[in-house]
Amino acid sequence: MSDLLIKTEKLCKTFHHDGIKTPVLFDVDMQVRQGEFVAVMGPSGCGKSTLMHILGLMLSPSGGDIIIDGCSAADLNEAGRAKLRREKIGFVFQRFNLLPTVSGYDNIAVAERIRGNTVDGQVDNALAAVDMTEKARFKPGRLSIGQQQRIAIARAIVHRPRIVMADEPTGNLDSTNAETILELFRQIHREQGITIFLITHSLTAAQYADRIIYMADGRIQDIG
Amino acid sequence: MLKLALANLTHRKIRSALSVLAVAIAITLLLVLVGLSRGTLNEVSNRMQSVQAEIIVRDKHFDLGSMSGGKLWEKEIADIVRIQIDDTPAVEHVMAVFLDRMKLAGLSQNVFGVHPEDFAFFAGSRRLIKGEIFSDVDSPSAALALAEAKSNRKIILDSASTTSEPLNYLPLIIDQRLAAASQLAVGDPVSYGDSPAKIVAVVETGVAGRVFAPINMLRGANGVAAQTAHMFFVKANPSLNTDQLQKLCEQIHSNIRRDATLVANYGQVIAENFRNLTIFMNLVSVIALVICFLFILVTIYTIVLERGKEIAILQSLGASRLRVLGQTVQESLIICSTGTVLGIILTFVVRYLIETLQPLMTIEVRISWILIAVLVGIGGGILSALYPGYIALSHDPVEALSFE
Known part of the structure; x- marks a missing residue:
């Protein structure tokens, strides 16, 4: 079996708002192998977040195809895409996107229940991996932003996905917290072998990756 | 979740x-x-159905909404009583009701004029909370004569009262809800048009009328002839089944040319009227x-x-x-x-x-x-x-x- 986890073919995306077409991605061809730590860098508006959302099956491309773990996204319906996302992908967002009404623990437990898993030691393991066991019963509003992002990472890795997609995960954090979070990604990558796909405009953050993809104006400029 | x-x-x-x-x-x-x-x-429908009778007889012009209209005569009671269904006497008792209206609790109320001895059929299982059942005079003319003798005003006298002095008021029995709404109690004086009236008893809620008065005194007060009634309640022979009761209705209609309706169907009739x-x-x-x-x-x-x-x-x-x-x-x-x-x-x-x-x-x-x-x-x-x-x-x- 190939270790190719993600492959895109002539991926395009054009947004349509009020009859105005805004092309964002143009013929993006790229590959991510299983176990890689890849960073996508580029200036704001270059299309890197859009690329991540398409790869994470949150957005549909206007053209081209994505193959994730051997499955062509073009062949999947909405339910199939949700299943792939549920089983093989974990997301970490710049704004954390935790459910504000439940505790950190329950944020992770909800994700597990959505997957149909029983909530058992896995949640505790994920919390331990991000060093948040003690504050797991607090609601997000009572946690610092660094702690919230750690809960978000625990939620993303609890089901041991094939890939974690992180969109500017340090964008809202101070440098100390940012470093902690990036170390956490490195640790997860090394210890659990989870593929990391990191979107960032920070060179410091990108340097944690094994490989950096540079984007500008909706196109891949260079793969380092 | x-x-x-x-x-x-x-x-x-x-x-x-x-x-x-x-x-x-x-x-x-x-x-x-x-x-x-x-x-x-x-x-209203439930109250009417509480009467210990199976059939209501009324003139076709009698309006159930305003409880007024065409008239019957008590002499027709004899025609009803003699009806036989399947060679069995079909009727046990007939109760005449003369209706009038008076204002109580700020609202116009129907007054059920009934014979005192019939009141038990209207009360059924409901008891008098306070007071006693009224008595009546022999006829409306007697009521009028007594009234004129007593005063120049139109006053109704109850000569049949058990008290030694004739009463110069119309005795009324009201139901519990009306008593509560009008804050009236036994012994309280009220007005019946220009004439005096008095609450003589309060009966439990659920009886057909909210106000009852002696039928002849009510007739006298209205200047109508004796034996005038707006409707009859017919107490049938208890052995009659539903089909026989229906036959009895048909027979009543055939004999006296009045509408006869099963009390059980009163709700339906009232719905059609309204x-x-x-x-x-x-x-x-x-x-x-x-x-x-x-x-x-x-x-x-x-x-x-x-x-x-x-x-x-x-x-x-x-x-x-x-x-x-x-x-x-x-x-x-x-x-x-x-x-x-x-x-x-x-x-x-x-x-x-x-x-x-x-x-x-x-x-x-x-x-x-x-x-x-x-x-x-x-x-x-x-x-x-x-x-x-x-x-x-x-x-x-x-x-x-x-x-x-």
Whole structure:
């Protein structure tokens, strides 16, 4: 079996708002192998977040195809895409996107229940991996932003996905917290072998990756 | 996921409480409006059916709404009493009723003029709470003569009273609800037109009339001939079955050319007489139902649409559309079922308050309407969550996630 986890073919995306077409991605061809730590860098508006959302099956491309773990996204319906996302992908967002009404623990437990898993030691393991066991019963509003992002990472890795997609995960954090979070990604990558796909405009953050993809104006400029 | 739904609701306590209250008000509105529109008519119908008789005989021109119109004569009682069904005497007793109206508790009330000895048939199992059954004079003319002898004014005298001095008032028996509404008690004087009257007894609620008076004195006061009656109640032979009772009705109609109706069908007859009112009541019920449903729809619609970001988070975690919709429906059902239960409780509170403050008003809360209210509450909860849930799902989740 190939270790190719993600492959895109002539991926395009054009947004349509009020009859105005805004092309964002143009013929993006790229590959991510299983176990890689890849960073996508580029200036704001270059299309890197859009690329991540398409790869994470949150957005549909206007053209081209994505193959994730051997499955062509073009062949999947909405339910199939949700299943792939549920089983093989974990997301970490710049704004954390935790459910504000439940505790950190329950944020992770909800994700597990959505997957149909029983909530058992896995949640505790994920919390331990991000060093948040003690504050797991607090609601997000009572946690610092660094702690919230750690809960978000625990939620993303609890089901041991094939890939974690992180969109500017340090964008809202101070440098100390940012470093902690990036170390956490490195640790997860090394210890659990989870593929990391990191979107960032920070060179410091990108340097944690094994490989950096540079984007500008909706196109891949260079793969380092 | 129920935990998430409960957490979402308890996280926004005031908003959730207001939503529950909104649903409760809608359910209360539905039940009270329907109960009020149907209650009064059904209460009249139930009271009439409480008479210990099986058949009502009335002139075809007699209006059940105003309780006035065509007249009968007591001499026809003989024609009714002699009817035989299958060679068996079919009638045990016939009670004449002469009707008039008087103002009590600020409302025009029907006065049932009955023979004192017939009152037991009207009271049935209901007892006199206080006072005694009135007595009557022999005829209306006797009542008039006595009145004229006593005074220049039109005064009714009760010569048959057990007291040594004739009474110069019209004795009345009123029911408990009217007594409460009018703050009247036994011994209190009231006016019957220009003439004096007095409360002589209070009977338990549920008897056919709210006010009873001696039939001949009432006839005398109205200047009508003896034996005039507006309707008869016929107490049939207890051995008659339903078919034989129906035959008896037909026979009465054939013998004296008056409408004879089974007391059990009185509700149906009254509904036919009040066809326009029935249409109006049905319209009120439907409007209340629609308002209730829209109320719930708007309440839940607002809640679900505010969940855009949460729905997007669930989608990013891989939740299917069905699961997301299930989540919104779950929250909606919690609100609506709580609101429905509260609404039903509130309905009984409102009924108690209205019937205490306005004793003559009746709010009928039937199990069937409670079930409809529950269906509206639960159904409204499901439907009103599905549509906005579907709308929220059709939004771009990436855009929703980017909102603060």
